[in-house]
Amino acid sequence: MVVGDKMPFPKRTSYYITSFFRSCDMDFQHDRQTTKWRWVLDVLLKLDEGVCSHPDLPSDQLLRVFKELLNPISFLKAEKDIDEALDELNKWLNLRGLGATLDGTNTCRIRNLGSGTMSSSNRSETRPLTSGELAQRKKVADFLESASEDDFTEHLLVPLFRRLGFHRVTATGHKEKLLEFGKDLWMKFQLPTGHWIYFCAQIKRDKLDSSASGGSKNVANVLAQANMAIGHPIFDSDANRTVLVDHVFVISAGEITRAAKEWIGSHLNAEKRRHIIFMDRDEFLDHAARILIDLNLEDVPLELDLDDVPF
Numbered sequence: 001m002v003v004g005d006k007m008p009f010p011k012r013t014s015y016y017i018t019s020f021f022r023s024c025d026m027d028f029q030h031d032r033q034t035t036k037w038r039w040v041l042d043v044l045l046k047l048d049e050g051v052c053s054h055p056d057l058p059s060d061q062l063l064r065v066f067k068e069l070l071n072p073i074s075f076l077k078a079e080k081d082i083d084e085a086l087d088e089l090n091k092w093l094n095l096r097g098l099g100a101t102l103d104g105t106n107t108c109r110i111r112n113l114g115s116g117t118m119s120s121s122n123r124s125e126t127r128p129l130t131s132g133e134l135a136q137r138k139k140v141a142d143f144l145e146s147a148s149e150d151d152f153t154e155h156l157l158v159p160l161f162r163r164l165g166f167h168r169v170t171a172t173g174h175k176e177k178l179l180e181f182g183k184d185l186w187m188k189f190q191l192p193t194g195h196w197i198y199f200c201a202q203i204k205r206d207k208l209d210s211s212a213s214g215g216s217k218n219v220a221n222v223l224a225q226a227n228m229a230i231g232h233p234i235f236d237s238d239a240n241r242t243v244l245v246d247h248v249f250v251i252s253a254g255e256i257t258r259a260a261k262e263w264i265g266s267h268l269n270a271e272k273r274r275h276i277i278f279m280d281r282d283e284f285l286d287h288a289a290r291i292l293i294d295l296n297l298e299d300v301p302l303e304l305d306l307d308d309v310p311f
Helices: 014-023 036-048 060-069 072-078 082-094 131-146 149-163 174-179 217-231 258-266 281-291
Strands: 098-102 108-112 167-171 185-190 196-204 234-236 241-243 247-252 276-279
Touching: 014 036, 036 060, 060 082, 060 108, 072 082, 082 098, 131 149, 131 281, 149 167, 149 185, 149 196, 149 281, 196 217, 196 234, 217 247, 217 258, 258 276, 276 281
Parallel strands: 196 247, 247 276
Antiparallel strands: 098 108, 167 185, 185 196, 234 241
16 A cells, blocks of 8 residues: 555655655655565564554554555545545454544544544544544434433443443343442453452433432432442452442433532542542543444334333
């Protein structure tokens, strides 16, 4: 693809192969003697051993090569179809659990199809959603409109947390409500040091609000369940011992108002307050759009939510 032996890609002579790597800010110069594709392969193998800012993605230098490989200016000059080249590149990347996409500025970004990590930026920076991600965000939002709490948990949250790197993601479900002790879902995460920290989630379908009009019953119920979750241990069968959770996610398929967050925080002491992590509808949908982009929800059978039956 770099040399241009693949039809959709611009053909590059020895001079332009050197120019290609200089555009990537790399000082490689083709010797005009070695076969072009063999020389490029040796360079790419060296780059593959470079530093990775994202463990789920190729090396930083290879990501720069992918970006230059789909430089729209090169395709304009060569009168080649960049969309065909993108499809050809994805045939190869998809076999390795990766995918390429062009963002709103026609810059090539590489995504890990499992974790959703994208080469757009560092982890702490928020980037705009691509057109494909916006379409998936709408699909997930539509699914939430008729999904029960168990559907939300099992078909969306469980795969989300698994792809984010959590281990043993376990949903309790309505069948074991008496045994869940405020935990609709629990999981664990391994630190780079090898130590484990434990999480559970209290999951709600509806908006959480502490105002009189919204009703404070649901937020008071969340508070009671969060207290229960923090204080009651879980059994980790991998370690064959009981452990206390380190953090509790309060997740809602609807809005979690600022008043609700403040009300819960004001009713917890400083020690317990630090355990709580909020995730509302908008935040969840943004995560789902990026990380669950290939998740097919069309054939998921929806359960009847018994809490909503009007009789």
